[in-house]
Amino acid sequence: MPKVVLDWLYVGVFAVVGVVLAVVPLVVVWLLAPRLSLPQKRLTYESGVVPFGQAWAQFNVRYYLFALVFVVFDVEVIYLYPWAIVFRQLGAFAFYEMVIFLGILLVGLAYAWRKGALEWV
Amino acid sequence: MGELAAFIVLSLVILIPAVIVVTSRNIVRSALSLVPTFLGVTGFYIMLQAEFVAGIQVLIYAGAITVLILFVIMLTEGGSGVDVRQMNEQVPLGATAALWLAFLILVVLFRTQWPAASGQPPAYNAATIGSAFLSSYVLIFEVTSLVLLLSLIGAIVIARREE
Amino acid sequence: MSTFVEILKAIGLAVLIFTFLAVVGAMYGVYLERKISGWIQVRYGPMHVGRWGLLQTIADTIKLLQKEHITPRRADVMIFNTAPIIVAVAGLLDWVVIPFGTGFGRYLVVRDINIGVVYFAAMASLTVIGILTAGWASNNKYALLGGLRSASQMISYEIPLALGLLWAAMIAGTLSTVGIVEAQRGGWFLFKVPPLGFLAALLFLAAATAEVNRVPFDLPEAESELVAGYFAEYTGMRFALFQLGEYAEMYAMSAMAAILFLGGWLEPNMPQWVWALLGIGALAMAAFIRFSVLRQVMLVRPILALAVLGAVICGLMVLGIGLGRTPVLPSIVWFFIKLFALVFFLMWMRWTYPRLRLDQLLNLSWKVLLPVGLLNILLTGLLLTVAQ
Numbered sequence: 001m002p003k004v005v006l007d008w009l010y011v012g013v014f015a016v017v018g019v020v021l022a023v024v025p026l027v028v029v030w031l032l033a034p035r036l037s038l039p040q041k042r043l044t045y046e047s048g049v050v051p052f053g054q055a056w057a058q059f060n061v062r063y064y065l066f067a068l069v070f071v072v073f074d075v076e077v078i079y080l081y082p083w084a085i086v087f088r089q090l091g092a093f094a095f096y097e098m099v100i101f102l103g104i105l106l107v108g109l110a111y112a113w114r115k116g117a118l119e120w121v
Numbered sequence: 122m123g124e125l126a127a128f129i130v131l132s133l134v135i136l137i138p139a140v141i142v143v144t145s146r147n148i149v150r151s152a153l154s155l156v157p158t159f160l161g162v163t164g165f166y167i168m169l170q171a172e173f174v175a176g177i178q179v180l181i182y183a184g185a186i187t188v189l190i191l192f193v194i195m196l197t198e199g200g201s202g203v204d205v206r207q208m209n210e211q212v213p214l215g216a217t218a219a220l221w222l223a224f225l226i227l228v229v230l231f232r233t234q235w236p237a238a239s240g241q242p243p244a245y246n247a248a249t250i251g252s253a254f255l256s257s258y259v260l261i262f263e264v265t266s267l268v269l270l271l272s273l274i275g276a277i278v279i280a281r282r283e284e
Numbered sequence: 285m286s287t288f289v290e291i292l293k294a295i296g297l298a299v300l301i302f303t304f305l306a307v308v309g310a311m312y313g314v315y316l317e318r319k320i321s322g323w324i325q326v327r328y329g330p331m332h333v334g335r336w337g338l339l340q341t342i343a344d345t346i347k348l349l350q351k352e353h354i355t356p357r358r359a360d361v362m363i364f365n366t367a368p369i370i371v372a373v374a375g376l377l378d379w380v381v382i383p384f385g386t387g388f389g390r391y392l393v394v395r396d397i398n399i400g401v402v403y404f405a406a407m408a409s410l411t412v413i414g415i416l417t418a419g420w421a422s423n424n425k426y427a428l429l430g431g432l433r434s435a436s437q438m439i440s441y442e443i444p445l446a447l448g449l450l451w452a453a454m455i456a457g458t459l460s461t462v463g464i465v466e467a468q469r470g471g472w473f474l475f476k477v478p479p480l481g482f483l484a485a486l487l488f489l490a491a492a493t494a495e496v497n498r499v500p501f502d503l504p505e506a507e508s509e510l511v512a513g514y515f516a517e518y519t520g521m522r523f524a525l526f527q528l529g530e531y532a533e534m535y536a537m538s539a540m541a542a543i544l545f546l547g548g549w550l551e552p553n554m555p556q557w558v559w560a561l562l563g564i565g566a567l568a569m570a571a572f573i574r575f576s577v578l579r580q581v582m583l584v585r586p587i588l589a590l591a592v593l594g595a596v597i598c599g600l601m602v603l604g605i606g607l608g609r610t611p612v613l614p615s616i617v618w619f620f621i622k623l624f625a626l627v628f629f630l631m632w633m634r635w636t637y638p639r640l641r642l643d644q645l646l647n648l649s650w651k652v653l654l655p656v657g658l659l660n661i662l663l664t665g666l667l668l669t670v671a672q
């Protein structure tokens with residue numbers, strides 16, 4: 001079996017075993033813990049006050065903007081990974097190509113900064 | 122034999138949550154079912170020994186895009202747990218079209234001679250990918266940065282316009 | 285049937301690492317945290333349960349196992365239950381690429397994945413989904429707010445984290461964690477290309493602290509602000525699973541920082557006289573603590589213990605180098621020394637810095653760490669290209 005497949009097979013097994021082992025204490029609790037169902041217990045927590053209003057409130061667009069800028073820069077970082085390990089073998093040209101790439105994206109960052117997409121208030 | 126079993130398991134991991142994505146009436150559950158789909162695709166990339174692409178698939182799709190989708194859902198009404206209507210009056214028409222398309226694809230699939238690949242799959246590791254896009258595909262690489270820039274600017278413009 | 289054997293090995297290792305994380309990471313991590321917090325605050329921390337309170341977390345775990353699982357009304361039960369498992373498993377999966385040392389003729393790592401560093405970043409980003417869904421599934425506006433804020437914080441710091449990882453990968457020329465440590469045989473990356481090495485390490489540590497929601501970046505779960513943030517509605521063992529995931533990830537980040545910048549399991553390559561000097565210094569400090577007026581201050585005892593330990597290690601090194609043995613101490617010992625030093629540093633930071641407000645936090649990430657990180661990479665790239 002090729003190394004790559006074996007490596008990730010281990011990852012898959014780890015994930016499955018992790019889920020099983022994480023569920024074990026939950027099962028123990030299910031066996032041991034009391035289960036007294038009172039309506040007051042199931043009220044959502046609001047520092048002792050009975051909660052009113054819906055659990056969903058109008059959220060600002062700023063969460064979306066952060067997630068968006070994050071996705072763009074995450075994709076950029078992905079290009080940096082292979083570059084980082086081969087750029088030395090490929091000469092100066094490879095370095096300048098990445099400078100251009102990062103430069104264009106820094107323009108994007110500056111734009112987002114100026115337009116207030118990175119503000120939280 | 123093992124490969125076939127792996128293929129079937131991965132296909133189930135991809136297809137069943139995909140059906141849930143499309144038919145579930147709870148939109149958050151629908152969005153979360155995307156995660157096993159993405160992870161199943163990662164499995165396929167591993168079977169093709171494309172390790173770097175598999176890592177990226179988890180990083181970007183299951184990590185970033187799912188989070189983005191969840192943020193968007195929580196910004197809209199769907200986040201309050203209101204049931205979403207997934208079916209409308211055009212279901213019979215849509216089903217017919219889909220079945221017809223599936224039939225056509227299956228016919229083509231079984232009529233074509235698929236030559237079996239010989240030898241090893243080409244190396245898809247990070248080093249070869251890096252060398253490739255820094256030498257042969259450098260123009261595409263730079264254009265990608267422009268595409269990213271455009272999507273960033275476009276999305277910011279659209280999102281800010283609502284204020 | 286060697287696939288079957290491999291699967292059995294994988295299961296065995298998974299159980300081993302999960303147990304290690306649950307016991308050393310979470311249980312004793314919590315104990316360490318409480319003790320260290322106590323000493324910094326001039327008090328003892330847990331003392332009653334077992335000698336020096338060592339059995340405290342075991343008692344706490346037994347208690348938690350008997351607590352009722354309360355599900356809030358109208359919470360999405362399936363998602364509510366899955367969220368803590370996602371966080372715990374993501375914390376466990378981080379450890380597949382962490383090498384503990386060398387021994388028995390091979391590297392002591394579960395699997396040396398070729399893209400180890402990318403894999404690590406990917407697993408760190410899976411935790412965000414668990415946290416976001418936990419906040420949403422609780423049907424509690426404060427939990428939801430906490431979840432959204434925590435998620436925003438974590439995704440904002442993932443890029444500087446990746447830039448730190450990337451810097452080390454650049455210098456080493458490989459994405460594999462084992463490869464990065466091996467590349468540090470000639471000197472730790474912390475000291476490479478000074479001061480860029482320090483800068484990259486600082487960047488990584490700051491981002492790692494934010495990823496694990498620790499002070500000064502713990503606003504989303506600040507006990508005094510949003511109650512417990514995204515896990516407000518989680519009782520008993522489900523809460524413990526979140527803690528397990530967070531502590532496992534904190535240890536994983538410390539381990540990764542040790543691997544990337546402090547040479548992982550490699551022994552520090554210093555001449556004998558340096559070790560001798562350090563040993564004498566440690567002994568002097570221990571003597572000072574023990575025999576001066578300070579000895580009446582009970583709380584300096586742990587420092588005394590650490591000083592004595594340091595002196596012993598230096599002494600062993602002096603002896604070992606004199607006898608011509610290299611390396612003197614087993615690699616796994618060095619790995620754990622570095623790991624716990626960083627964990628201590630993280631816990632120390634908790635009581636040293638005030639908490640950052642969320643907008644300050646996000647500004648720090650996007651307007652300071654990201655440009656600085658990118659500049660660091662460009663400068664290092666330039667220096668490496670020119671050096672040829």
